[in-house]
Amino acid sequence: MPNSNFKGGLKIENPYPSNEIDLIRIPLPDKVVLPMQQRIGNQAIPCVSIGEHVLTGQIIATIDDDQCAPVHASISGTVTAIGNHVYAHQSGLKGLCVTIESDGKDEWVDTSIGCTENYKACLPLTIYDKIRISGIVGMGGAGFPTHTKMRLAAGCKNIIINATECEPGITCDAALMQAYPTKVIRGVEVLLHITGAEKAIIAIEDDKQDSINELNKYCNNERIEIKVIPTKYTSGAEKILIKTLLGIEVPSGKFASDVGILCLNVATVVAMFDAVVENRPLISRAVTLAGSAIKEPKNFQVRLGATYDYLLSFVDLEEGSHKVTMAGLMMGINLKGTDYSVSKNTNCIFIDKAQESVVAQECIRCGMCNTVCPVELLPQQLYWYSKSENIEKAMDYNLLDCIECGCCSYVCPSNIPLVDYYQFSKALYKKQTQEKAEIEKARERFEFREMRLERNKSERAALMEAKKIALKEKMAKDRSQKEKINAALERVNAAKIDNIEEDAS
Amino acid sequence: MRQVIYALVLGVGAQIYFFGLSVLIQIVLGCITAVAAEAVFLRLRGQTIKPSISDGSAVLTAILLAISIPSIAPWWVIVLGVLFAIIFGKQIFGGLGNNPFNPAMLGYAFLLISYPLQMTQWPSEFISIAQASETIFGLSSIDGLTGATKLDYVKTQLMMGASIKEIGSISISQLWINIGFLIGGIYLLFRRVILWQIPISLLSGVLVMSSILFLIDSNHYASSIFHLLSGATMLAAFFIATDPVSASTTPLGRIIYGFLIGILIVIIRVYGGYPDAVAFAVLLLNITVPLIDFYTQPKVLGK
Numbered sequence: 001m002p003n004s005n006f007k008g009g010l011k012i013e014n015p016y017p018s019n020e021i022d023l024i025r026i027p028l029p030d031k032v033v034l035p036m037q038q039r040i041g042n043q044a045i046p047c048v049s050i051g052e053h054v055l056t057g058q059i060i061a062t063i064d065d066d067q068c069a070p071v072h073a074s075i076s077g078t079v080t081a082i083g084n085h086v087y088a089h090q091s092g093l094k095g096l097c098v099t100i101e102s103d104g105k106d107e108w109v110d111t112s113i114g115c116t117e118n119y120k121a122c123l124p125l126t127i128y129d130k131i132r133i134s135g136i137v138g139m140g141g142a143g144f145p146t147h148t149k150m151r152l153a154a155g156c157k158n159i160i161i162n163a164t165e166c167e168p169g170i171t172c173d174a175a176l177m178q179a180y181p182t183k184v185i186r187g188v189e190v191l192l193h194i195t196g197a198e199k200a201i202i203a204i205e206d207d208k209q210d211s212i213n214e215l216n217k218y219c220n221n222e223r224i225e226i227k228v229i230p231t232k233y234t235s236g237a238e239k240i241l242i243k244t245l246l247g248i249e250v251p252s253g254k255f256a257s258d259v260g261i262l263c264l265n266v267a268t269v270v271a272m273f274d275a276v277v278e279n280r281p282l283i284s285r286a287v288t289l290a291g292s293a294i295k296e297p298k299n300f301q302v303r304l305g306a307t308y309d310y311l312l313s314f315v316d317l318e319e320g321s322h323k324v325t326m327a328g329l330m331m332g333i334n335l336k337g338t339d340y341s342v343s344k345n346t347n348c349i350f351i352d353k354a355q356e357s358v359v360a361q362e363c364i365r366c367g368m369c370n371t372v373c374p375v376e377l378l379p380q381q382l383y384w385y386s387k388s389e390n391i392e393k394a395m396d397y398n399l400l401d402c403i404e405c406g407c408c409s410y411v412c413p414s415n416i417p418l419v420d421y422y423q424f425s426k427a428l429y430k431k432q433t434q435e436k437a438e439i440e441k442a443r444e445r446f447e448f449r450e451m452r453l454e455r456n457k458s459e460r461a462a463l464m465e466a467k468k469i470a471l472k473e474k475m476a477k478d479r480s481q482k483e484k485i486n487a488a489l490e491r492v493n494a495a496k497i498d499n500i501e502e503d504a505s
Numbered sequence: 506m507r508q509v510i511y512a513l514v515l516g517v518g519a520q521i522y523f524f525g526l527s528v529l530i531q532i533v534l535g536c537i538t539a540v541a542a543e544a545v546f547l548r549l550r551g552q553t554i555k556p557s558i559s560d561g562s563a564v565l566t567a568i569l570l571a572i573s574i575p576s577i578a579p580w581w582v583i584v585l586g587v588l589f590a591i592i593f594g595k596q597i598f599g600g601l602g603n604n605p606f607n608p609a610m611l612g613y614a615f616l617l618i619s620y621p622l623q624m625t626q627w628p629s630e631f632i633s634i635a636q637a638s639e640t641i642f643g644l645s646s647i648d649g650l651t652g653a654t655k656l657d658y659v660k661t662q663l664m665m666g667a668s669i670k671e672i673g674s675i676s677i678s679q680l681w682i683n684i685g686f687l688i689g690g691i692y693l694l695f696r697r698v699i700l701w702q703i704p705i706s707l708l709s710g711v712l713v714m715s716s717i718l719f720l721i722d723s724n725h726y727a728s729s730i731f732h733l734l735s736g737a738t739m740l741a742a743f744f745i746a747t748d749p750v751s752a753s754t755t756p757l758g759r760i761i762y763g764f765l766i767g768i769l770i771v772i773i774r775v776y777g778g779y780p781d782a783v784a785f786a787v788l789l790l791n792i793t794v795p796l797i798d799f800y801t802q803p804k805v806l807g808k
Contacts, residue, residue, distance in 0.1 A: 239806060252807040361556060362602035366749040367700065370756065375806040380754060381798065398805045 006240050008374040010233040010407050012168040014207075015329065016290035016350075018297040021171050021210065023179040023286055025301050026314055028102055032074050032305025033085055033341040034060070036096040039143035041067025046098050052079045055109035057281050059133070060098055069135045069145045069344075073100055074283040074303040076107040088326050088340040090333040097341075100305070111279040119276050124194045127276055134275030135282045135344075140173075140236075140265030141327050143345040146272060150195065152255070153262035159191055159200040160245060160256075163266035164229065164236035166205060167328035170348045172286035173266050174208045175299035180270055181214040187273030188224050195262060200224045201245050202266070205231040233330065234374040234405045238263050252401050267347075287311065287342055291325075291351035293318045308338040308349055321354040330406040361414040369408035369418065375401050379408035379418055386421040391429045399425055506561035508698045509744065510568065516685035516740065517572055523678035524628050527576040527637030531583050535567035538587040546596040562601050566590050569609035569744060573737060573784075574616060575627045577640045582623050586612040606791045607751045613784040625780060676735075683739040690743025699747040702759035707742040708733065710767015718775060732771055741770065741783040751791045758794075758801035766790050 037043045044061035048054055054073040062070035077100045085097035115122040115130060132147040140162060161184075165173040177184055188200045202219075204212055206228050215226050227245060234240055239250045241263065248259055256263045264272075267286065274280040283304055290297035295316040302311060308324075324335040326349055338351075369379035378397055385394040402422045409418045520528045543563040547554045557563075567587050574582060590612030598604045617624045632640075693699045711732050718726035732738065737745070746752060746766050753762040766786045773782030 243806065249807050252805065254807070359556065361560065362600065364562075364602050364749050365752070365754050367754045367759075370754060370803075371700075376803040377805060378755060378798070378802060396799075397802065398808065401805050401807065 005230060005232070006235070006244055006374055007376055008372045008407065009235065009240075010372055010410060011231070012233050012330075012410075014168050016169045016292075016294075016297045018171070018290075021175045021178060021299060023172075023175040023299050023301050024314070026311075028075055028104065028106055029303060029306040029310045031077075031080070031099060031101045031307075032303060033307065034071055034074065034098045034100070034305040035085070035087055035341070035343055036061050036071060036098065037087065038068060038071075038137060038344060041065050041145070043096060044068055044071050046082050046096070048073075048079050048082075048098065050079055050082055053077070053103075054079060054100060055107050057111050057283060058109040059135075059281075060100075066148045066151075067145060069137050069147075069282075070133060071098070072135050072281045072283050072304075073109075074305050075100055075102045076105055077102040085341075086339055088333075088335060088343060088346065090335070092336055111281060113279075115276055116279060117277060119190055120193055127190075127194050130276055131272055133281070134271075136268065136271050136275055137282070137344050138265055139267035139271060139285060139345060139347070141331070141345050141347060143343075146264065146268055149257070149264070150262060153195065153257035153260075155260070156195055156197050156257065156262045157199075157260045158246060158262070159188070159195060159197045160241060160261060160263040161188060161200060161202040161266050161269055162236055162238070162241060162263060163202055163204040163208075163211070164241065165208070166231070166233050166236035167330055167332075167348075168233065169290055169297075169329055169350060170288050171290075171297065172288040172299050172347050174211045175288075176267055176270060176286045177204075177208070177211040178214050179301075181211075181218045183270045183273045184215060184266060185218050185221065185224065186277070187269035189221060190273060190276050191262070191264070191269065192221075192223055197262065198223065202226045203229055203236075203241055203245055205229060205235060207231040234403070234407060237374065237403050237405060239403070240374050252398070282344060285342070285344065285346070287346055288348035289315050289351075290348065291322075292353050293320065293322050293351045302342055304344060305341050307341050311342070311349065312338060312351070317351065318353070323352045323354050325350040325352065330410065331404060358415045360416045363412075363414055363416060366413060368411045368413065372407040372411050374405060374407065375403055377402055382425070383416065383418050383421055386425040389425075389428065391425060391432060394425050395429065399429065402426075506565050508693065508696055510561060510565055512689035512693045512698075513568060513572070513686075513744065515689050516682055517568075519678075519682040519685040520572060520576065523631065523682065524576045525632040525637055526634040527628075527632060527641060528572060530634075530638060530641055531571040531574065531576055531578070532568055534580055535571035535583045535587045536564050538584045539563040539567035539591055542588050542591040543596070546592060547600070550596065550600070552600065557600060560601065563591060563595075566595070566608045566612070569740075570612045573609070573613050573740070574624060577626065577628050577632060577637055578623045579643055580641050582616060582620060585619075586616045589615045602750055604750055605794070607745060607748050607787050609748075610745060610784040610787045610791075614788060617779060617784065679735045683734045686739035686743060690739065693743060693747075699743065700759065702756060703747045703752060703763040704742040706760040706763030707746050707767040707770075708738070710764040710769075711738060711742075711771055712767070713764075714768045714771035718771065726775065732774070736774070736781040737783045738770065741766070741787065745783060746787055746790075751787075751794065753794050753797045753801070755798055755801040755803060757803070758797040761797055761801065762790055762794065765793075 036046065042063050042065045044063045046061045048060045054060060054076065056073055056076045058073045059070045060073050079098060080101045081099040084094040087093055087095045115127060119127060128147050128150060136146040138144045138146060163173055163177060188202065192200055200223060202215060202224065204226065212226065212228055219226055229235055229244060235244065238256055242248055242250055242256060242261055250256055250259055271282050275282065284301055285304060286299055286301050288297065288299050289311060298315055300311060300314065324338055325332045326335055327333060327347060329350065363380055363383055365380050367380065373379055381397045382394055382399055382402065385397065399422065404419050404422060406419050412418060517528060540558060540563055543558060544554050547557055570586050570590055571583055574586065590608040594606055594608030594611035595601065595604045690704055694701055712729050715729040715732040719728050746763055753759050769786035769789060770782045773785055
């Protein structure tokens with residue numbers, strides 16, 4: 001029997017509690033800024049030009065890459081810029097973005113080619129393709145293209161719908177489930193149809209009672225189970241969720257698809273349902289706005305590409321300097337300012353009153369981090385070796401199994417930003433292995449060249465040898481021929497002399 | 506660190522009750538030396554002084570050492586011990602968090618080896634503060650008032666052929682001091698300042714080893730109760746072996762670490778040449794910590 005609990009983890013109070021969770025629809029933004037780079041994979045290439053009029057739902061950028069999904073216009077209007085804009089990333093890097101200014105009409109492109117209600121009559125491949133061209137990616141934060149994930153998990157036995165929303169303070173999935181419970185259930189039915197899986201489990205934490213009730217009301221499919229799990233941070237981390245629900249450990253370095261499980265976020269399921277059944281590509285999402293500088297936390301259904309500032313105009317924001325966090329307090333990233341736009345994986349924006357930054361002190365090896373690590377690593381050992389850039393040792397302590405959940409940093413009495421160290425080490429490891437691979441490649445190339453030169457040399461030597469022998473033989477032959485000619489000549493001469501002698505006599 | 510210092514109050518109180526306020530003189534001397542040495546070395550190492558001083562670790566080291574040595578030892582004993590602990594036990598490795606050995610125990614071992622006479626003369630009865638300060642600062646000697654500890658006495662008597670029954674049981678002062686540290690330790694466990702693995706396994710180690718010996722020959726080996734409530738057993742279990750910096754950090758590793766210290770304490774007490782064994786047992790296990798940690802890593806999810 002799978003244990004509904006896991007080792008480590010943290011019980012964290014919701015820092016921004018609210019009485020009710022509603023999904024608020026807001027007016028169309030005047031302009032949207034759509035980033036072309038989505039997570040890993042290549043950057044999508046814009047297929048529109050400046051000044052072009054685009055319709056809502058029209059593909060504006062695409063690329064032939066499994067790690068990448070197409071980007072759609074989220075409003076109708078005119079493309080006003082294609083250029084570099086700041087991405088919502090800690091580094092503050094700029095990347096290619098398409099800016100569209102709204103014409104206020106929200107005219108839709110014809111997206112009716114597809115499966116609609118009759119999806120059951122469609123081939124799974126047709127549906128995959130529909131999901132791909134609808135630009136669906138993992139909306140829990142990872143942003144991995146859903147069609148690729150589904151293809152990797154083809155033939156899976158179990159589907160897990162991650163509705164845990166375990167990061168404290170985020171409520172956008174809960175709001176979505178309360179607003180569209182039928183879409184969730186029917187979306188899961190679509191998934192069951194395409195994958196042919198035996199069972200789907202919707203995992204949800206026990207603090208979302210309203211969402212649980214709503215889902216239960218509409219769920220009457222015996223292949224779908226709604227499983228309520230205790231509220232504890234990192235319950236929603238894919239590998240931990242799989243262990244909790246099914247008792248299966250995903251081997252280190254492998255993915256859920258390797259053990260026959262497809263794991264999707266609940267918001268992704270709703271987006272996929274919209275794409276397959278309602279022919280709506282991914283152009284909007286639910287976003288939580290909360291923080292100590294915001295009076296009442298709110299959830300908005302907002303078009304992608306809407307700016308943070310636009311969203312913030314719908315909440316009561318306290319004056320003063322702010323700390324902006326995207327994607328959660330535990331695993332999210334701190335941003336400088338609010339000059340960003342909502343992307344497919346922006347699940348929350350937290351605006352907190354700026355606080356004095358705490359100074360990290362020495363690690364005293366107290367071991368608090370061991371006790372909270374949900375994958376049972378030894379964070380302080382990893383820290384020790386990361387700090388000294390001893391990557392080999394860090395690998396002995398399973399560096400790559402760290403899920404960067406941030407539990408260790410949260411409990412550290414010395415306030416050490418542990419996860420930063422691990423991220424650094426992982427990057428260093430990647431670089432080192434790449435370098436190693438390159439060195440290996442160069443070595444192989446060198447050895448091959450040496451081998452080739454050697455081979456050429458010996459081949460040439462053999463050839464020369466053969467030629468020499470042939471020449472010798474030929475010369476020997478020549479000699480014997482010469483001798484024969486000479487003999488013949490002598491004979492002729494002798495005959496001539498005989499004749500002359502005979503004539504004379 | 507503060508919590509640990511507060512938790513020492515009961516045990517130190519018992520020491521004061523039995524031996525007099527001289528204990529406090531040692532603590533004050535130790536603390537002043539520790540803070541001064543720490544500050545000087547931080548300055549030499551080009552570190553900021555304030556955060557490291559205010560974490561209380563130097564003061565804790567000084568207190569642990571001060572209550573481990575005889576309360577009427579000359580002033581230079583504690584000063585030298587603390588200097589050795591802070592400089593060679595801690596700062597030389599890079600300060601807090603980087604020291605492989607427990608600094609207080611390193612200081613204790615240094616003192617015990619270098620000044621065995623001063624380190625084994627405990628007051629045999631309550632001594633007034635005036636008398637004590639005269640002794641500590643070398644103005645007079647109180648030879649008549651000092652004696653060996655019970656552990657030492659038992660060892661000597663046993664070697665001379667006496668049986669356990671003739672020697673008698675635990676001394677009252679040792680009993681109460683140990684109970685004081687036990688209560689302080691339980692407080693730390695409840696506050697989750699320390700984790701249960703090391704204290705429980707250490708006490709189990711002492712219990713198991715002393716029981717084995719007692720069962721072999723109850724005439725020549727002291728009982729488990731004696732070992733648990735004499736000398737620095739409780740202080741070691743809750744305050745010394747639990748120093749996180751020099752202890753093992755894995756859950757299983759902590760149990761092994763504590764248990765082996767417990768076993769070693771009894772072995773060194775019974776067969777060793779020194780009256781108490783905590784310092785050597787802890788230092789020996791400190792050396793093995795990287796090895797224990799490496800081989801007791803918990804099973805990572807998916808491995």
